[in-house]
Amino acid sequence: MHNLMILGAGGHGRTLCEMARLLGYTDIVFLDDNASPIHDTNKLIIGKISELQLHIKKASHVAIGIGNNKLREQLYQQIISLGIHPVTLIHPFAFISPSATIAEGSVVLAGAVVGANARLGAGTIVNSHSTVDHDSTLGDFVHLGVGVHLAGGAVIGKSAFLQAGTVGGYNAIVHDYSVCPAGTIL
Template sequence: MYIFGASGHGKVVISALESRGIHISGVFDDNEALKTCLHYPVKVYNEIEDHHDNSFIIAIGDNVVREKVYERLGRGAWYGVVIHEKAVVNDYIRYEEGTVVMASATVQPGTQLGKHVIINTSAVVDHDCLIGDFVHIAPRATLCGGVQVGKGSLVGAGSTVLPGIQIGENCTIGAGATVLRNVNDGETVYGVVK
C-alpha cells in the first residue's frame, strides 16, 4: 500500500497499517524537505513508477487538502481502508474507500462512513450515524446515536454531538464543543452550541 502524506498523520496511519501487518510499498509527499517518515524513506509523488498496481491511503488530516490530493491522484486510483487492530469496529457498519479508523476508536452498528473519512484516536461514533466524504472526527470526539455529518466537516478533538443532530457540509466543530442543535453548512461553532 502507498501512503500519500508524510507528516504527523502519516505516522499514525503507518502505525495502524503496521498493527495489521500490511506491507507499505512507499511513502510520498509533496514536501521535498521530508526525507523520512518513521523508518520509511519519503519520495515526492512524481517518483511513483506505476500507481495502478497498488492501493493508496491519503494520510492527510486536513479535509480540504485530502480532497485535493484525491482529485490529483485521479478517480481511477485504488484506495485501501485502514482499521487499527485496537479499534472497535462493529460488523454491521458500511465504509467506503480511503477510510481510516485509528487506535481505540469505536464505531457502532448501523453507521455509514463515506470516502476518505478519518475516525481518529479514541473517537466514538455511536449507532446509526451517517458520515459524509472527507470528514474528520478528531481524537476523543463523540458522536451520539443517529448523528449526521456532511461532506468535508471537522468534528474537533474532545467534542460531543448529541443524538440525532445534523451537521452540514464544510463545518468546523471546535475542540471541546458540546453540540445541542443542528449546524448549518459552512458554520464554525465552539463551546456549548444551542
C-alpha cells in the same frame, strides 16, 4: 513493488504507517512534498505528491495520510482519476459493528468505536478513541479529531472537521464544511 504508498509523511501519515504495519503491510513508502522532520521516515520518502503520476504504479495499495479535508478530497479524486482506489485502514484495536458501512479510503484509528448501522463516507477519518454511535452518518471527507463522541443518529456533513473532544448528542447535525473547535458541544 511496494505494498503500500502513503501520500503525506506528516503526523497523520506516520500514524497510518504504524497502523499499516500492525495490519501486515511490510514494504511501506511515502510521497511528500516537504521533507519530514522525522529522520527514520525520510528514508521512506520516494518522491513528491506533486509527482504522483510518476510513482502511482510503484505500490499495490495507496492510502491518503493527509488530515486536511480539502487536500484529502483533492488527492482522492486524483487517485480515482488514475484508476486507483485508496485502501481503507482500520486499526486492530478499533471496534466496527458488523452492520456499519465504511467507504473506501477511510481510516479508523486505535480505540475508536463505530456502532450499528453507522455509515462513513469516502475518505473519512475517525481518530483515536472517537465514537460514531448507531445510525450515525458521516459525509465524505469528514475528519473526527481525537476523542470525538457522537451519540446515535448524528449526521455530519461533507468535509466537516470536528476537532478533539467534540461531543454530539442524539441526532446532532453538523453542516457541510463546518469546523467545530476543540471541546464543542453540539
